[in-house]
Amino acid sequence: MALRHAVLAALLDGDASGYELAKRFDVSVANFWSATPQQLYRELEQLERAELIQGRVVEQERRPNKRVFSLTAAGREELHAFTAEQTRPPAMRDDLLVKLRALDIGDQEALHKAMSARLELSEAKLARYDRLHADLLDGRSEQEYAREAESIGVYLTLMGGRAYEQANVNWARDVLRVLELRES
Numbered sequence: 001m002a003l004r005h006a007v008l009a010a011l012l013d014g015d016a017s018g019y020e021l022a023k024r025f026d027v028s029v030a031n032f033w034s035a036t037p038q039q040l041y042r043e044l045e046q047l048e049r050a051e052l053i054q055g056r057v058v059e060q061e062r063r064p065n066k067r068v069f070s071l072t073a074a075g076r077e078e079l080h081a082f083t084a085e086q087t088r089p090p091a092m093r094d095d096l097l098v099k100l101r102a103l104d105i106g107d108q109e110a111l112h113k114a115m116s117a118r119l120e121l122s123e124a125k126l127a128r129y130d131r132l133h134a135d136l137l138d139g140r141s142e143q144e145y146a147r148e149a150e151s152i153g154v155y156l157t158l159m160g161g162r163a164y165e166q167a168n169v170n171w172a173r174d175v176l177r178v179l180e181l182r183e184s
Contacts, residue, residue, distance in 0.1 A: 003043050005082045006033040008052060008075050012153070015070040017058075018044055044069055052078050100175065112179050119172035126165040133158055 010016070010024050021044070022037045035043070047053040052075035055067045071079075096118060099111055136155060137145050145155060 003035055004047060007043050008079045011071045015068045017066045017068050115172055115175050122165045122168035126169060129158060129162045
């Protein structure tokens with residue numbers, strides 16, 4: 001998947017400036033695709049040249065004018081075509097796994113700290129996703145939301161992010177338990 005598809009998908013939530021898109025990325029799209037603001041701005045330029053998005057200047061009082069981008073019909077067609085493409089399984093690339101593989105000759109204390117940090121990060125992300133989940137449901141049951149929501153994509157990606165972070169939490173706890181057994 002290219003960054004272009006993640007940007008186009010983020011614009012499904014409505015028009016956005018580059019800054020707003022970067023914030024939107026942090027809140028939702030970053031759950032499954034990360035990009036720096038510089039990468040986003042470069043991608044916006046390329047998408048506009050390809051006529052997949054359209055930019056317009058919005059004049060503001062007391063602030064500099066801003067460019068706001070929206071999906072074009074061609075951008076929607078591009079996303080539609082992307083959803084029909086064969087999906088390849090993701091490749092896992094995690095330096096912590098390589099370090100754990102080398103644990104027997106590695107710095108066990110440093111790896112224990114790294115695993116603890118991973119656990120803390122995953123627990124924080126899971127808590128954030130749980131808050132987003134509650135906000136999204138807004139008092140409705142999962143079934144009510146699935147039937148009534150205008151858009152279901154955000155919910156489905158949030159479910160994937162929650163499952164991923166829950167798996168990370170479980171794995172980190174298991175690793176720490178094994179490390180503690182080896183220390184005793």
